[in-house]
Structure formats: structure tokens, C-alpha cells
Amino acid sequence: MHAFTGTVGNEYHALLARHDAMRLRRRMLGQDRAPEPDLARAVPYDGAADQRLIVRYLPLVTPFDELIGRLYDEMFARWPSLRRLFPASMEFQRTHLARAFRYLIENLDRPDEVAAFFTRLGRDHRKLGVRPVHYETFEAALCVALRKSAGPGWSEAAEQAWVRMLRFAVAAMVDGAEATLAEPAYWRGTVVGHELRRPDLAVLRVRTDEPYPYRAGQYAAVESPLLPQAWRQYSLACAPRPVRELEFHVRQTGTGGVSEALVAHTRVGDTLRLGPAQGTMTLDDGPARELLMVAGGTGWAPVKALLEELAGRRGGGGGPALPAVREPRGVQLFLGARSRDELYDARVLTRWAERHRWLHVVPVLDEGAGAGGRGPVAEAVARRGGWSGHLAFVSGPPAMVGATLARLTAAGLPAGQVRYDPVLDSPAA
Numbered sequence: 001m002h003a004f005t006g007t008v009g010n011e012y013h014a015l016l017a018r019h020d021a022m023r024l025r026r027r028m029l030g031q032d033r034a035p036e037p038d039l040a041r042a043v044p045y046d047g048a049a050d051q052r053l054i055v056r057y058l059p060l061v062t063p064f065d066e067l068i069g070r071l072y073d074e075m076f077a078r079w080p081s082l083r084r085l086f087p088a089s090m091e092f093q094r095t096h097l098a099r100a101f102r103y104l105i106e107n108l109d110r111p112d113e114v115a116a117f118f119t120r121l122g123r124d125h126r127k128l129g130v131r132p133v134h135y136e137t138f139e140a141a142l143c144v145a146l147r148k149s150a151g152p153g154w155s156e157a158a159e160q161a162w163v164r165m166l167r168f169a170v171a172a173m174v175d176g177a178e179a180t181l182a183e184p185a186y187w188r189g190t191v192v193g194h195e196l197r198r199p200d201l202a203v204l205r206v207r208t209d210e211p212y213p214y215r216a217g218q219y220a221a222v223e224s225p226l227l228p229q230a231w232r233q234y235s236l237a238c239a240p241r242p243v244r245e246l247e248f249h250v251r252q253t254g255t256g257g258v259s260e261a262l263v264a265h266t267r268v269g270d271t272l273r274l275g276p277a278q279g280t281m282t283l284d285d286g287p288a289r290e291l292l293m294v295a296g297g298t299g300w301a302p303v304k305a306l307l308e309e310l311a312g313r314r315g316g317g318g319g320p321a322l323p324a325v326r327e328p329r330g331v332q333l334f335l336g337a338r339s340r341d342e343l344y345d346a347r348v349l350t351r352w353a354e355r356h357r358w359l360h361v362v363p364v365l366d367e368g369a370g371a372g373g374r375g376p377v378a379e380a381v382a383r384r385g386g387w388s389g390h391l392a393f394v395s396g397p398p399a400m401v402g403a404t405l406a407r408l409t410a411a412g413l414p415a416g417q418v419r420y421d422p423v424l425d426s427p428a429a
């Protein structure tokens with residue numbers, strides 16, 4: 001929940017870092033107090049019961065825009081100092097929080113899944129400097145906002161269910177943060193390359209001060225100094241390399257947002273901050289299936305990283321030193337773009353397709369796709385067919401990912417054989 005943010009600059013971060021270092025040291029020396037018995041965690045959380053209650057009263061507090069507006073108003077009115085912990089524009093925050101609420105409510109009958117999601121989020125939130133006190137203020141503001149938004153029909157029982165749901169998510173976030181105390185809360189990186197490949201698309205190369213652990217196919221939150229506290233997720237477009245150099249492909253999707261800052265106003269020598277790597281779109285050592293990769297626009301970035309890793313595993317050079325795979329896997333890559341000019345990494349593609357016989361590239365262009373034009377990638381994948389034995393990776397605009405997943409499922413590809421990461425599309429990201 002990006003919404004709980006909290007950083008106020010270098011001093012604040014330095015203080016938090018010292019605090020975390022002390023706790024880590026105490027823990028390593030075994031001097032930490034025994035954890036207090038936590039009743040809430042001793043008894044398994046009955047998320048399904050809370051879900052029923054919350055859903056019954058949901059019409060009183062949805063759509064969430066009003067509730068979330070009130071929540072932040074209440075929080076900043078009662079604790080004005082918290083305002084500066086958030087980015088100047090709250091639009092993205094609000095959208096993100098609404099999404100988090102929806103995710104929580106829809107999945108509350110599967111507490112283990114929810115806990116895993118929020119554990120990862122807690123790790124990511126360390127970069128914001130979130131402390132337990134922020135969660136308490138958030139909870140208090142949420143209760144006020146729920147009551148105000150719902151009006152006289154509100155129920156105390158429903159409010160208690162919201163509080164239990166929130167505390168369940170927060171407990172997981174705190175666990176996630178605690179478990180990763182030994183790694184930096186964020187990484188600092190210097191822009192060493194900035195190439196405008198299209199008027200609205202830049203390829204950035206960033207060298208981190210410290211080693212940045214990640215796997216090909218993952219993504220990271222990035223912050224530009226031009227927009228403090230505004231973090232946006234971008235895929236890492238290269239496999240881990242011995243030099244600490246990362247690549248990002250950024251499309252400007254609006255004005256005044258992080259994407260504009262990165263594409264139009266970032267130069268070599270500038271410093272960015274990166275959150276920890278996340279995402280499940282990675283290769284594993286499971287059964288060596290043939291691979292299907294479907295990418296649209298800058299969704300090409302994580303696929304490029306995966307291909308680089310595969311090339312490295314095959315000893316094809318350019319990738320990290322990983323154990324060689326047992327048997328060769330063929331890769332079918334469907335790459336969607338608005339036009340030929342939009343194939344912004346065509347040089348690399350052509351070179352790789354020539355060099356690697358296991359790689360077969362099918363560019364799919366919107367232009368010439370017939371009336372409507374939208375969604376030709378999913379259709380091209382479906383037309384080709386025969387994917388039921390493949391392991392598929394899908395990445396790109398959410399609608400494209402959704403259409404491709406639907407086609408693949410209809411064609412008999414089991415859900416366990418598709419990897420993709422949900423992305424939040426925002427108009428001015």
C-alpha cells in the first residue's frame with residue numbers, strides 16, 4: 001500500500017538506517033526481547049468471515065474515491081507533519097490505495113496469499129521509511145473516513161472487520177520489513193546512459209553504488225529527484241551483469257509524472273533511487289519446456305532480460321554466469337508494437353535473432369492489423385496455436401496482457417505455465 005509512505009530526506013533516512021542497524025545487531029547477538037505473544041497471529045485469521053461482513057456493507061463506502069479522499073484529509077488534518085512524507089501529487093497514491101483495498105477485500109478468504117503479497121509490500125515499503133506509528137495513524141484516519149462516508153447505515157461490526165483486515169495486512173508488512181533488515185532499504189544509482197529512442201521513449205543505463213540483487217524478468221520502483229516520494233515501477237531490461245549496470249526502458253505516459261521526469265528531464269550524471277527488485281516473471285529450473293514470450297511496447301524490457309539470461313546459460317555470451325541448462329529450449333517471441341518505428345530495440349533483436357538459432361522473433365504491428373487495430377498480438381499468438389506444452393511469459397499494456405492470457409487459457413495452456421506480473425496503468429505515471 002504505497003499510501004503509507006514516509007520519507008523526509010537524508011537525515012530521516014540516516015536515522016532510520018541507524019535504528020535498523022541497531023536492531024539487526026541486537027537480533028544477531030540474540031539480545032532482542034522474546035517476541036510478545038500475539039493472539040491475533042496465534043489464532044488463524046478468519047478472513048472469509050470478515051470478507052462477508054465487509055462486502056455486505058461495501059455499497060455504503062464505494063466507490064472508494066470519496067473514502068480515500070476523506071482518509072487522507074483526516075490524516076493530514078490530524079497529523080500535518082505527515083503530509084510532507086507523501087509526494088506532491090496524491091493522484092497516483094489514491095489510485096494505488098483503492099487498488100490495494102480491492103485486492104484485500106477480494107482475496108481475504110485466502111489469507112495466506114494476502115499475507116504473502118503484503119509481506120513483499122512491507123519489504124518494498126522500507127524505502128519509504130514507513131514506521132509502525134504510520135500504520136496507527138492510517139488506521140485511525142480510516143475509521144473516521146469509513147464512518148463519514150457510510151453515514152447512518154454504518155455498522156460497528158463492519159468497521160471492526162475493516163480494522164482486522166487492515167491489521168492483518170499491516171502485520172504481514174511489518175514481517176516483510178523485519179525479514180529484510182539486512183539489505184538496504186533502497187539503492188542509489190547514477191545515470192550513465194540516457195538514449196532517446198523515440199520522442200517519448202528513453203533507454204536509461206544506471207550504475208548502482210552497491211550491488212543490486214535481482215533476477216532477469218523482475219522490476220523495481222524508481223524515484224527521480226525531480227519528484228521526491230513519487231515511485232514508479234519499471235522492469236529491469238538486462239540480466240544481472242558483473243558490472244553494476246542496469247537498463248530501464250521508459251515510455252512517457254503523461255505530463256508532470258515520473259515517466260516524463262525520466263524521459264525528458266534526466267541526464268547522465270543524475271542520481272536515482274531504486275527499491276528492491278520484485279516480480280515473479282523469472283526463469284526457474286523446472287521442466288525444460290519450450291518458451292513462449294509475448295511482449296508489447298516497453299513490455300519488451302523484462303523479456304529482453306530473460307533472453308539475455310537464456311543466452312548466458314547457453315554460453316552465448318552477454319549474460320550472467322549461470323549453470324548451463326540441461327537441454328536447449330526454443331523461444332518463440334511475439335513482439336507487439338504500434339508501428340515498425342516503434343520497434344525501438346530492433347538492432348538488438350535482429351542481432352540476437354541472427355546469432356541464436358533457438359530464438360524465433362515474430363514482430364506484430366498495429367498498423368495493417370485491420371479495422372480496430374487494437375490487440376493484434378494476442379490474436380497472432382492464438383492463430384499460431386499449439387502452446388499447451390510451453391511455458392509462457394507475457395508482458396505489456398494490461399489490456400494486452402489480459403487478452404493474451406485469455407487466448408492462451410482458451411487454447412488449453414494451464415495457469416501454472418504462464419508467468420506475468422500485474423502492472424498498474426496510470427494516466428500520468
Ligand SMILES: NC(=O)C1=CN([C@@H]2O[C@H](COP(=O)(O)OP(=O)(O)OC[C@H]3O[C@@H](n4cnc5c(N)ncnc54)[C@H](O)[C@@H]3O)[C@@H](O)[C@H]2O)C=CC1
Binds near residue numbers: 281373395396422
Ligand atoms: N511486466 C509487465 O507486464 C510490464 C508491463 N509494462 C507495461 O507495458 C506498457 C507498455 O506501454 P507502451 O510501450 O506505450 O505500449 P504500446 O501502446 O506501444 O502498445 C504495445 C503493444 O500492445 C498492444 N496494445 C496496446 N493497447 C492494447 C489494448 N488496449 N488491448 C490489446 N493490446 C493492446 C498494441 O497492439 C501493441 O502491440 C505499459 O503499460 C507498461 O506499464 C512494461 C514493462 C513490463
